[in-house]
Amino acid sequence: DAGVTQSPTHLIKTRGQHVTLRCSPISGHKSVSWYQQVLGQGPQFIFQYYEKEERGRGNFPDRFSARQFPNYSSELNVNALLLGDSALYLCASRYDRPQETQYFGPGTRLLVL
């Protein structure tokens, strides 16, 4: 079975631009979460979606938004990019409950110049 897939793998943007990152969860998984991992740090929670509804939001500005589609895939959007948004963006999926394993994708590495 395919794991969590993310696209694109790498992205270079300039300050002020907008970016859309995409994630496809493992087949049958209903929950998708997004994390930001800045170089040298642990991942930080951004959003969690379950059955197309936002279930959790981390401490990120409103420039960050996300949505989940009927097929459970998800998009993360970031507006008005700042240099500090440069990071590895990780998507994770799990079937349902918090104690279940979250499976992470390979990430999208975003560089903002």
Add this chain to the structure above:
Amino acid sequence: AQSVTQLGSHVSVSEGALVLLRCNYSSSVPPYLFWYVQYPNQGLQLLLKYTSAATLVKGINGFEAEFKKSETSFHLTKPSAHMSDAAEYFCAVTNFGNEKLTFGTGTRLTIIP
């Protein structure tokens, strides 16, 4: 609120020696605890998890961890280090009803030949 502290941002051990990576958690309710490994330029892979069953948890690649409530610890061990164990290791915590994983800052493990 919940948090994770990983003592030692860098740990070096000789090949064949014991690996011990430390993780202490803070949680006001019973926690679920996870150890993930991250190889360079890759996403996170689950090593093992504790979800209130057996306190000694065995994972992949010969790793295990013991949940000690009295010490609020969940240290990761492996009896004999292998060169392929060189990576970044993250401890994470969540709990029932919580939608996010809270990660520690990570420990970079180096194996000395």
